[in-house]
Amino acid sequence: MSEFTFIVKRKRVFSPSDYVAGVLGGDRSMLARAITLVESQRPEHQAIAEEVVAECLKRSGKSIRVGITGAPGVGKSTFIEAFGLSLIEAGRRVAVLAIDPTSEKSRGSILGDKTRMEKLAQSDQAFIRPSPSSGALGGAAPKTREAMLLCEAAGFDAIIIETVGVGQSEIAVHSMTDFFLLLMLAGAGDELQGIKRGIMEMADLIAITKADGTNVQKAKLAQQEYAQALRLFPPNPNGWSPRSLTCSALTGEGVREIRDLIFDFEKQMTENGWLARKREAQAAHWLRQTLERELLSRFYSSEAVKAKLPLLEKAVRSGEISPFRAAKELLNLLP
Numbered sequence: 045m046s047e048f049t050f051i052v053k054r055k056r057v058f059s060p061s062d063y064v065a066g067v068l069g070g071d072r073s074m075l076a077r078a079i080t081l082v083e084s085q086r087p088e089h090q091a092i093a094e095e096v097v098a099e100c101l102k103r104s105g106k107s108i109r110v111g112i113t114g115a116p117g118v119g120k121s122t123f124i125e126a127f128g129l130s131l132i133e134a135g136r137r138v139a140v141l142a143i144d145p146t147s148e149k150s151r152g153s154i155l156g157d158k159t160r161m162e163k164l165a166q167s168d169q170a171f172i173r174p175s176p177s178s179g180a181l182g183g184a185a186p187k188t189r190e191a192m193l194l195c196e197a198a199g200f201d202a203i204i205i206e207t208v209g210v211g212q213s214e215i216a217v218h219s220m221t222d223f224f225l226l227l228m229l230a231g232a233g234d235e236l237q238g239i240k241r242g243i244m245e246m247a248d249l250i251a252i253t254k255a256d257g258t259n260v261q262k263a264k265l266a267q268q269e270y271a272q273a274l275r276l277f278p279p280n281p282n283g284w285s286p287r288s289l290t291c292s293a294l295t296g297e298g299v300r301e302i303r304d305l306i307f308d309f310e311k312q313m314t315e316n317g318w319l320a321r322k323r324e325a326q327a328a329h330w331l332r333q334t335l336e337r338e339l340l341s342r343f344y345s346s347e348a349v350k351a352k353l354p355l356l357e358k359a360v361r362s363g364e365i366s367p368f369r370a371a372k373e374l375l376n377l378l379p
């Protein structure tokens with residue numbers, strides 16, 4: 045970046061076309077600013093963000109989207125750093141995003157500070173975005189999806205979306221990615237790791253982490269057990285058989301294998317047309333999700349509803365009116 049652009053940028057208020065040009069030009073600082081707009085709650089920012097996303101959408105989609113989940117401490121950050129570097133080695137540009145289900149009220153982020161991925165962060169082929177702190181998952185997930193589209197428009201062709209094993213956030217990540225990688229520890233038990241059967245069923249690959257030192261045998265055993273468990277699930281309509289592998293982010297063992305497996309998946313699913321169909325279905329899903337959220341928000345912010353809801357709630361509590369009837373009355377207040 046020349047000194048001139050730097051000075052101009054500091055002084056200017058950017059227009060939507062500045063953001064679009066910056067993002068499409070692969071300028072990481074403009075990409076970061078555009079994502080900040082997307083994450084902003086302010087209506088004037090949202091209006092610009094909408095325009096920027098609409099423009100960038102046309103140039104998005106050319107990446108492999110990988111969702112990664114696992115319990116806290118399983119080694120997600122360490123793995124993502126090693127995996128990201130191996131993707132770069134293979135000529136990819138890597139963006140790392142996160143959906144952090146930690147509520148604003150609790151102790152802070154479970155996913156922690158992404159500056160831990162120091163080596164990856166230093167690469168000019170990588171873009172690491174700390175998770176948005178917008179609180180409720182329902183609000184954070186669509187923003188991560190839009191951030192992903194912007195990263196793709198900026199030329200990042202491997203997107204990693206990280207989340208933590210607590211349920212809702214996995215479903216959100218699964219519904220915006222192509223490949224779902226579940227990281228597990230050997231010998232800790234599914235229950236202890238908070239991994240529900242439903243999450244295992246979504247996995248395209250289960251990787252047993254920290255397969256190094258004295259842990260290698262235990263990891264191999266766990267890998268075999270998971271391989272067996274995966275075989276019991278109904279076959280995938282896309283023809284992919286979910287695998288289980290071991291890896292160590294410390295020694296690097298197994299990391300390239302995982303990368304290459306994902307490349308195979310990308311190739312197969314592109315060739316059989318499944319990737320395109322899945323993304324179509326995902327886009328439709330996000331339309332519905334957005335509609336539902338928007339309708340709820342309009343409903344609860346309506347003045348008429350705000351005035352009537354407490355009265356009707358009281359009447360429902362005392363049994364004067366049925367919840368069904370009260371709901372109907374409230375819904376009738378909307379134009």
Ligand code: GDP
Binds near residue numbers: 117254291293
């Ligand atoms: P996260 O909470 O899932 O993001 O986990 P971290 O990446 O922060 O790792 C948790 C701990 O496990 C850290 O102390 C890491 O150094 C350690 N760790 C991560 N990956 C490996 C690995 O491959 N082998 C070993 N032995 N330790 C690891």
